[in-house]
Amino acid sequence: MMRKFLPGLISAGKYDPENDMILMPFNKSYGTIELNKIIADHLAKSRDSEVHEVIARYQKSYWSVGDRVMHDRHESVIVKIEPTIGYSGTIPAPASKTLDRWGSDSENEKQSGELTADQILNALDSLGAEGDDEEGKNLASHNITVFIPDLGIEKVLCTAGDINSLTFGYALTIHKSQGSEWKNVFLFLHNSHATMLSRELIYTAVTRAKHSLFIICEGDKKPYENSIRVAAQRPRIPGTTLPEKIRYFAQKAKELVGIRANQSED
Numbered sequence: 001m002m003r004k005f006l007p008g009l010i011s012a013g014k015y016d017p018e019n020d021m022i023l024m025p026f027n028k029s030y031g032t033i034e035l036n037k038i039i040a041d042h043l044a045k046s047r048d049s050e051v052h053e054v055i056a057r058y059q060k061s062y063w064s065v066g067d068r069v070m071h072d073r074h075e076s077v078i079v080k081i082e083p084t085i086g087y088s089g090t091i092p093a094p095a096s097k098t099l100d101r102w103g104s105d106s107e108n109e110k111q112s113g114e115l116t117a118d119q120i121l122n123a124l125d126s127l128g129a130e131g132d133d134e135e136g137k138n139l140a141s142h143n144i145t146v147f148i149p150d151l152g153i154e155k156v157l158c159t160a161g162d163i164n165s166l167t168f169g170y171a172l173t174i175h176k177s178q179g180s181e182w183k184n185v186f187l188f189l190h191n192s193h194a195t196m197l198s199r200e201l202i203y204t205a206v207t208r209a210k211h212s213l214f215i216i217c218e219g220d221k222k223p224y225e226n227s228i229r230v231a232a233q234r235p236r237i238p239g240t241t242l243p244e245k246i247r248y249f250a251q252k253a254k255e256l257v258g259i260r261a262n263q264s265e266d
Helices: 002-011 032-047 106-111 117-126 160-164 199-206 227-232 242-265
Strands: 021-024 052-056 059-063 068-071 074-083 139-148 153-159 171-173 182-188 209-216
Touching: 002 032, 021 032, 032 171, 052 160, 059 160, 068 139, 139 160, 153 160, 182 199, 199 227
Parallel strands: 021 171, 021 182, 182 209
Antiparallel strands: 052 059, 052 139, 068 074, 074 139, 139 153
């Protein structure tokens, strides 16, 4: 459903993937990882951009120039992707405009085993260059250059650690959004998030929006409960008013002091 819904929001001009933010409780299952891929895939096709398969250690990921990404908690954009000189690992699939963010490229499937000129030069360069040492193994198949607007700098990511920690920046978990704000925020909730929902989590999400907040969740149809109602009825810190919550923390502090006193006597 999201593969139609999200591109539809973008095409209708209701969601700006370059500036707005989608927040969700989880990253896996019905979470940010999948939504990010759907958005990135749609945008790359809209830009008519090539997608590169990047191999870092044993992980494969798929990136395109123009992608909005998160690097070291900074919102960034990919400005360049180039093969890494000295990389001697598994040869990645060739860059393609029909390669998607899940690694499928039906139009070029028969050519996926062929080497490009850059890949051949890389392989030759790595021969006799101690490509089996730890430093060589830690190189990713490509260098990814990102521009970080907040810092006004470009940074080249070439190690497996840097590449594998890179994530798309169209959708974030609520936890990772703490301390940041966006003009428009879309909060996506689903019944599968029920175990994670709390009043405090939703408060964190809704306060990330500077101007507009849009909440997309299930209605009151059984057997599923409305996610907003579930969260509102489940505070992680007991109490409704501020004095009630203060009393809770005061009691916890007393208990902690008592535990430490007993430990000292022992």
